[in-house]
Amino acid sequence: MSYLFQTYARWDVEPEIAEGSYVTDKKGKQYLDFTSGIGVCNLGHQPKVVKDAIENQLDQFWHVSNLFTMEKQEQAAKILATAAEMDAVFFANSGAEANEAAIKLARKATGKTKIITFKQSFHGRTFATMAATGQEKIKHGFGPMLEKFTYATFNDIDSLKDLLDDEVAAVMLEVIQGEGGVHVGTQDFLKAVETLCHEHQALLIMDEIQTGIGRTGKPFAFQHFGLSPDIVTSAKGLGSGLPIGAVIGKENLKPFFGPGSHGSTFGGNPISVAAAIATMGIVFDEVFLQEVEIKGEYLLSQLNKLFHGNRLIKEVRGKGLMIGIEFEQSIQPFLPELREEGILALPAGENVLRLLPPLTVSIHEIEQCIAGLKKVVNEITEPAI
Template sequence: YTDFVAGIAVCNLGHAHPGVSKALSSQAETLFHVSNLYYTVPQAKLAVWLVENSFADKVFFCNSGAEANEAAFKLARRYFKEKGEKDRYRIIAMEKSFHGRTIATLSATGQEKIRTGFEPVLEGFDFVPFNDIKTLKDKMGAKTCAVIMEPVQGEGGVRCPDPGYLAEVRRLCDETGSLLIFDEVQTGIGRTGKLFAYEHFGVEPDIMTLAKALANGLPIGAMLAREDVASAFGPGSHASTFGGTPVISAASLEVLKIISEENIIDHCREVGEYFKERLLWLKTGHRSVLDVRGIGLLLGMKLKIPGKPVVKKCLAEGFLINCVQENILRFIPPLIIEKSQIDSLVACLDKIL
């Protein structure tokens, strides 16, 4: 198979990358695990790399994107409790968002199908439409502690922000003293043609969450924050037994080194533009294609018809693709995908459509 799903935006370096495999096995022969009561070299080096290449000053490691978002919720609430603003606990999220499947993160997810069957969900989350700054402004109140959003919605249908929208969200948060949380679990680690998607828009968050591609398929999550916000997590306020364990941290550090040293992000940007052009070509020839959108190698093609039968037909032809929101084909291949492989998929889609 040619994989245009990459473990749902996870395997940015493809499958079984030799450099990652070597880093993993080497560390496994040295030290597998100790408690986070102690520092370890791989974890420290990984934290330094993330801080030096982002807006953040501190990193908290965990095991998944959902855990990273849980940590972000706790930190946002704790931050205001530490400041004496005990009634500021509500978090505004976006409609059609996706932040995880734990009880807290599904409560923050703006999709009823994710929440159905698990009611009552947790109280304290409000929802507004993505790209609607007026409704966000009206919703923000004295009890709002944070706004959480994906810079580009993935599960919600590959929805990009309108020009200036994220800057306006940042301005509103600054005016009200609320924290801005970017969930970059899917968009981070080069997926959009920048290391982090927020870089496209010139807007920095107060807190950011990462996971998925951070270790190319191994379980890791991270919450990054500015020092003044991160300091609200004092000793004993939050923890994770396996967060940033030496083996996973060593593999993650190697992933980041490869991405930065081998021009993977530049390649992503170049082939992403090419891929989008090829999908737009499909749109010109097929009335069943309504829209093409996305950035980098996070692309979507909206259809007039259900997407699942197309996914199944592609599978039969040897291509793994994905469908979200019933009729949007999502393409999230490894960042090392080549133009020739994109051409082969487009030819397959042309035939199917």
């Protein structure tokens, strides 16, 4: 009997230790981890520089509350805002909390209440972020959703034009839809969204929970497209596994998040902030990000080469080290077989296999993953008689 609510379909893998790109379970089996804790452990498991920063902060203080001035919060906010080319940060504990705060900020700053998001998007599981999510399965059984959310079609600018008017507070979108299937926004679409927001005095919110903190080879994915959003949300890779999220905004939004307007008891916790500073110190280095792009291009090209002409594979897509392989059938049979081969990978919807290796992954480890994928796909494509 388990005393946990069974909210997760857990794998039959119980980790004993994790280091770098590998997880070893209690049976002694080692796995190459191409999940990174669902895009969280961007520097791999137990990066020494982050561990040292955490231990140093543990010897100082763990929690005092946000009634106190904390120099490291200011330091982390400056690094994050500078990387996003923005001006102000609010620290939360998770991506859902960051998106919740972004929705609040947009409504307060504009005095409007309508929010447009996109079908197949994923923004979280709180009531506001669940309402913002464009997937009905996330909402099933929870009754009426929070009002004033409508959903356009991703990469279809006409569908946005049909919904966008001067009553809209914000358009909220992922540059790459992660949970929705690793769909990458096109340059023309994303720039057109930005232009329409300006025309209608609506804020542009970029949900970079999964795509941010170097995942695509830039500090944030919107930077590949020359965009200038009003609000950016971040979490996952920000703390290398410690819980932290952030809302990043432009200077003109500061007055709307003044004293008493929003808060979080644990947001900006000193331990998580120390981890974030150490993480960003590595990830935002220009040479490091260039290496992420190179490794991402290599992984994508090798997968396209491997699966070219394979009747099971519809498309391989992604950016940086965020890759989706869309199958012509459910990927559920593939995931346990990959684990048997010592490869950990993720679903993104029913038919998409998602690869989120640590940004520190080596070429050898990429080739190890490709070899495992090849074996499993070939065995399922051509089962033994």
